[in-house]
Amino acid sequence: MIDRHIGFVHALRETGLPVSLAEGLDAAHALRHIDLADRETLRAAYAATLVKRPQHREGFDVLFDLWFPSTTQGPRKHRGEDPEDLRDELAELLNGDPAELRAFAQAMVERFGQVQAGPGRQSWFSYPVMRALSPQTLIARLLGERGGLPEKVARRRIATNIAAFEAEVATDVRRRIAEEQGRERITRSAVRPPIDRRDFLRVTKAELAEMRREIHPLARRLATRLSMKHKKGDRGRLDFRRTVRASLQSGGVPLTTHLKPRRPHKPELVVVTDASDSVSGFAQFTLLLTFALREQFTKVRAFAFVDTVDEITKYFAPGADVLDAITRMTTEADISRFGRTDYGHVLRTFEERHADALTPKTSLLILGDARSNYQQPNTETLKRLTGKVRHAYWLNPEPRDQWDTGDSVASGYAAIIPMYECRNVRQLAAFIEETDVGG
Amino acid sequence: MTWFASPSEAVTRLRQTGYLSDDAIATSVFLAGVLEKPLLAEGPAGVGKTQLAKAIAEATGADLVRLQCYEGLDEARALYEWNYKKQLLRIQADDDAWDDIFAEEFLLERPLLKAIRSERPTVLLIDETDKADVEVEGLLLEILSDFQITIPELGTITATRRPFVVLTSNATRELSEALKRRCLYLHLDYPTPERERDIVLAQVPGIAETVAEQLARTAATLRALELKKSPSIAETVDWAHTLLALGREVLDEQTVAETLGVVLKHHSDQQRAAKELGLR
Numbered sequence: 001m002i003d004r005h006i007g008f009v010h011a012l013r014e015t016g017l018p019v020s021l022a023e024g025l026d027a028a029h030a031l032r033h034i035d036l037a038d039r040e041t042l043r044a045a046y047a048a049t050l051v052k053r054p055q056h057r058e059g060f061d062v063l064f065d066l067w068f069p070s071t072t073q074g075p076r077k078h079r080g081e082d083p084e085d086l087r088d089e090l091a092e093l094l095n096g097d098p099a100e101l102r103a104f105a106q107a108m109v110e111r112f113g114q115v116q117a118g119p120g121r122q123s124w125f126s127y128p129v130m131r132a133l134s135p136q137t138l139i140a141r142l143l144g145e146r147g148g149l150p151e152k153v154a155r156r157r158i159a160t161n162i163a164a165f166e167a168e169v170a171t172d173v174r175r176r177i178a179e180e181q182g183r184e185r186i187t188r189s190a191v192r193p194p195i196d197r198r199d200f201l202r203v204t205k206a207e208l209a210e211m212r213r214e215i216h217p218l219a220r221r222l223a224t225r226l227s228m229k230h231k232k233g234d235r236g237r238l239d240f241r242r243t244v245r246a247s248l249q250s251g252g253v254p255l256t257t258h259l260k261p262r263r264p265h266k267p268e269l270v271v272v273t274d275a276s277d278s279v280s281g282f283a284q285f286t287l288l289l290t291f292a293l294r295e296q297f298t299k300v301r302a303f304a305f306v307d308t309v310d311e312i313t314k315y316f317a318p319g320a321d322v323l324d325a326i327t328r329m330t331t332e333a334d335i336s337r338f339g340r341t342d343y344g345h346v347l348r349t350f351e352e353r354h355a356d357a358l359t360p361k362t363s364l365l366i367l368g369d370a371r372s373n374y375q376q377p378n379t380e381t382l383k384r385l386t387g388k389v390r391h392a393y394w395l396n397p398e399p400r401d402q403w404d405t406g407d408s409v410a411s412g413y414a415a416i417i418p419m420y421e422c423r424n425v426r427q428l429a430a431f432i433e434e435t436d437v438g439g
Numbered sequence: 440m441t442w443f444a445s446p447s448e449a450v451t452r453l454r455q456t457g458y459l460s461d462d463a464i465a466t467s468v469f470l471a472g473v474l475e476k477p478l479l480a481e482g483p484a485g486v487g488k489t490q491l492a493k494a495i496a497e498a499t500g501a502d503l504v505r506l507q508c509y510e511g512l513d514e515a516r517a518l519y520e521w522n523y524k525k526q527l528l529r530i531q532a533d534d535d536a537w538d539d540i541f542a543e544e545f546l547l548e549r550p551l552l553k554a555i556r557s558e559r560p561t562v563l564l565i566d567e568t569d570k571a572d573v574e575v576e577g578l579l580l581e582i583l584s585d586f587q588i589t590i591p592e593l594g595t596i597t598a599t600r601r602p603f604v605v606l607t608s609n610a611t612r613e614l615s616e617a618l619k620r621r622c623l624y625l626h627l628d629y630p631t632p633e634r635e636r637d638i639v640l641a642q643v644p645g646i647a648e649t650v651a652e653q654l655a656r657t658a659a660t661l662r663a664l665e666l667k668k669s670p671s672i673a674e675t676v677d678w679a680h681t682l683l684a685l686g687r688e689v690l691d692e693q694t695v696a697e698t699l700g701v702v703l704k705h706h707s708d709q710q711r712a713a714k715e716l717g718l719r
């Protein structure tokens with residue numbers, strides 16, 4: 001057990017889960033108090049001691065299943081051996097007890113999962129199992145209720161169970177590969193980086209939905225940070241009149257001091273975001289962020305640009321649906337003439353048309369990759385714009401070592417405005433926490 | 440003290456207070472007890488984080504001491520404060536009292552000090568830690584490391600028996616790595632429909648099992664819509680109370696349409712849900 005414990009912790013670290021020495025020891029202590037034969041308790045004990053961020057949970061589970069595989073439930077009795085019978089059986093399970101799915105999944109991997117992986121080489125895969133059973137095509141048959149709410153509810157339940165079945169199949173496939181080729185080999189390929197480290201520039205649609213959940217708390221946090229005027233712990237200045245008035249009750253001795261409530265200054269935010277294709281993943285993300293910010297700040301004005309810039313605030317009114325807003329913005333707003341990003345022209349147009357948005361109370365946030373199709377950086381305009389506001393920051397979705405390569409004019413602008421590499425949710429969170437906005 | 444003998448005993452005893460746990464909850468609660476480590480429960484609002492601390496106290500017969508966090512919370516409110524008013528009055532009455540005024544009777548005990556000094560088994564609930572300023576985490580880290588508090592005028596106070604500490608967070612911001620490393624971690628999320636049905640049955644006596652089941656499944660469907668504010672367990676429970684009060688025996692479309700406001704608080708969410716679910 002000790003060896004396995006050490007190997008498991010090592011594998012977690014290798015896949016990017018930060019396990020400290022002390023946490024490794026906590027886990028080892030925990031193992032002394034639980035029934036090691038109870039697999040779900042063991043999983044929970046490891047999770048409680050080692051996994052402190054929900055984003056790390058998915059990768060943790062994959063590794064746990066590899067290091068502590070469930071015992072296979074031996075040969076199973078099936079109602080028939082041909083694929084149609086097996087599909088019937090699956091349909092029943094999808095409608096019934098999800099706990100039964102695991103044993104069935106293992107049997108199906110055994111039956112269909114092994115195929116030729118190269119010349120003279122067999123390996124295990126999920127896709128032949130899914131192809132043989134094709135659970136998606138069972139949905140129509142399983143939907144007893146048609147139309148309206150009952151159908152939605154039924155669909156949701158079946159989809160959840162199909163996903164659970166697919167996960168069980170994938171787990172068993174990995175277990176078999178690990179058995180034949182060693183755990184170390186599969187560890188690296190099986191675990192994706194956690195969501196907060198995935199690159200904005202390469203996100204998929206599904207990942208974007210996941211990120212959305214991460215963004216709201218960050219927007220709230222940014223709003224709080226930007227509205228902090230006083231140093232922390234400063235409870236406000238003495239309210240002289242109230243203190244004196246109160247002292248009259250105690251014979252003129254100021255027993256109770258009254259402090260003026262801290263008056264948070266209402267932050268105003270102007271977001272200017274790149275909406276061009278070179279950053280489309282990032283653009284979608286920043287639009288989501290803009291939308292989330294809209295709900296947190298008293299005054300937010302948002303602008304988007306490709307080669308010209310237009311205000312998009314109205315599409316993001318509180319209560320609007322964010323996906324509708326993005327669609328409307330791309331069809332209605334005037335942000336693209338020729339479709340090639342031109343930061344210089346954008347800054348100039350912004351100054352001409354929207355300079356009134358910037359005041360000494362404003363925080364200005366520019367979001368973009370500073371790739372300007374070989375146009376000179378327009379530093380003079382940016383200098384004037386940043387000179388008008390309280391804070392100005394630029395978030396760049398490209399890795400720092402690619403700044404200034406090709407048509408990037410990042411450092412030209414970075415000389416004027418603090419520019420941060422912001423490629424993933426984690427870096428965004430770090431930006432929000434570390435930026436000195438209290439000034 | 441032994442808080443719980445095993446994870447399964449934790450399940451049973453929490454169940455007796457009306458709190459339904461699962462493997463993750465029961466194991467982390469059990470381990471927090473035997474390892475004497477604070478338990479950090481993190482997750483969206485209304486999934487039973489605060490209730491968990493209360494249930495632990497009730498199940499073990501311990502006192503519950505609660506520190507509610509908020510922006511601007513400081514040591515004076517979390518730890519202790521000298522009763523300045525009383526001290527002044529004493530000095531006015533007796534000029535020689537200067538040496539006496541930093542004594543026990545002038546000390547205002549706040550939740551952290553109270554929990555550390557308590558002679559009785561105590562559950563210390565540090566609720567909504569994410570709402571406090573980052574500095575407070577430093578203070579918590581110090582206290583949760585050695586369970587002692589130094590008051591310069593009185594000396595060091597060490598816990599005679601360590602409280603069972605539960606911190607909660609709605610994850611509006613990330614707590615510091617250091618604090619997380621010190622704690623056991625429990626991510627509480629929306630439950631599976633099976634578990635939520637059981638919670639409704641436990642929390643709302645008199646509700647029919649079929650209705651509880653429909654409620655749980657409908658809540659899961661609503662959560663999949665990515666609304667601004669997904670319905671929490673608390674809201675499903677409220678929903679069940681509402682149906683019971685209205686005497687509805689089935690959750691049909693009409694009933695859902697009429698009572699959607701109980702579970703969805705934002706107007707835009709109600710509209711979105713009505714559209715997506717095809718309600719009139």
Ligand SMILES: Nc1ncnc2c1ncn2[C@@H]1O[C@H](COP(=O)(O)OP(=O)(O)O)[C@@H](O)[C@H]1O
Nearest residue numbers: 457458459484485486487488489490638672673
């Ligand atoms: N596991 C559970 N067992 C029983 N009731 C629960 C459970 N989880 C949540 N609830 C119900 O939800 C309500 C809200 O939970 P609460 O602890 O206040 O949420 P949180 O602190 O996470 O915001 C509780 O009062 C209780 O009725």
Ligand SMILES: [Mg+2]
Nearest residue numbers: 488489490607
């Ligand atoms: Mg709470």
